[in-house]
C-alpha cells in the first residue's frame with residue numbers, strides 16, 4: 001500500500017497528471033479515492049445559528065432592504081461554512097442539497113409574485129397577519145403553520161396585518177443548481193390577484209387527510225398550508241404511546257392527494273421531544289435542517305454537543321451520527337426539513353443505528369455558537 005501511494009506521488013506520475021491537465025483531461029488513478037470513497041464524507045459541516053444573531057441581522061436588514069427596492073424578498077440564508085467554496089454564492093447551501101433562510105415582511109409590504117423550478121416551503125416562526133398568495137389563493141399565516149409551494153406555482157407575499165412577521169424558507173436551490181434545472185420567471189404584474197377565496201385549500205381540507213369528493217386526481221399542492229393546531233393535535237395523539245427511539249414523536253407533512261411528501265423534493269416534520277427525552281444515535285444518508293420551534297436541549301452530532309434553544313437553526317449533515325436531548329423543564333418542538341425524497345429517488349437512502357454504548361456517542365467537544 002505504502003509503495004502504491006509512493007508511486008502515485010512520484011515525479012513521473014505528477015508530471016503526467018500535469019501534462020494531461022493542459023488538455024482538460026484528468027487522471028482517475030489519483031482522483032478515485034477522493035471521489036469514490038467507502039462511505040459518504042459530507043462537505044457540509046454540522047453547524048448552528050443562534051436566533052439572537054438571525055433576529056438582529058433581520059432587524060438591521062429591515063431598514064436597508066425593502067422588497068420594492070428589488071431583491072424579491074428580505075431573506076437572509078444560512079450558508080453552511082463547509083460549502084462556501086461553491087461558486088457563485090456558495091450555491092446558498094445550508095446542506096449539500098437544501099437552502100434555508102429567514103424572511104422578514106413588515107406591515108404594508110408586498111413581495112412580488114414569481115415562479116421557479118425550485119420547490120419551496122415555509123414554517124412560520126413569529127407573528128401573524130401576512131399572506132402568501134400561491135396559485136391564486138391567499139393563504140394567511142400564523143405561528144407554527146407549515147406552507148408548501150412546489151416548483152412552478154406563482155407565489156408572492158403581502159402583509160395587511162400590523163406586526164412584523166418572520167418565517168423560515170426552505171428550498172432545493174443547491175440541488176436544482178447542480179442538476180442544471182433552474183428556471184425563474186417574474187409575474188407580469190407586481191403581485192398576483194386572488195382567483196380563489198382566501199384560505200380556500202385550508203378550509204376544504206380542514207379535516208386533515210379526509211379529502212373533498214372530487215380531489216381524487218393527484219395535485220401539486222391541494223393543501224397550501226398545514227395549521228399549527230392540527231399538527232399539535234396529531235402530535236398529542238401520537239404522544240399517548242411509546243416514542244420513536246431516534247425522533248421522539250414526529251409527524252411528517254404529506255400531500256393529501258398523493259400520500260407523498262408535501263414538497264416533491266423536500267421532506268418536513270414537526271417533532272416533539274418530551275421534557276427530559278434522550279434519543280439514541282443513528283445516521284442516514286439524508287441530511288437535515290432543524291429549527292427549534294419551542295423548548296431547549298442539545299443534539300450531539302459526530303461527538304460534538306450543540307446546545308439549542310427556541311428560534312435556533314442547526315444542520316445535521318448526511319451520514320453524521322446524531323442524537324437529541326430535550327431539557328427536563330419543558331417539551332421541545334423541532335421543525336425539520338430533509339432531502340430524503342431526493343435520496344430515495346436516487347436509491348441512496350441508508351440508515352444505521354449507533355452500534356456501541358447502548359446507542360450513545362461519547363461527547364468529545366461542545367460547539368461554540370457565534371452571537372451578534
Ligand code: GTQ
Nearest residue numbers: 073075101103155169171
Ligand atoms: O419567498 O418566494 O428564501 O422565491 C428564496 C426564494 C424565499 C419566496 C426565499 C424565494 C422565496
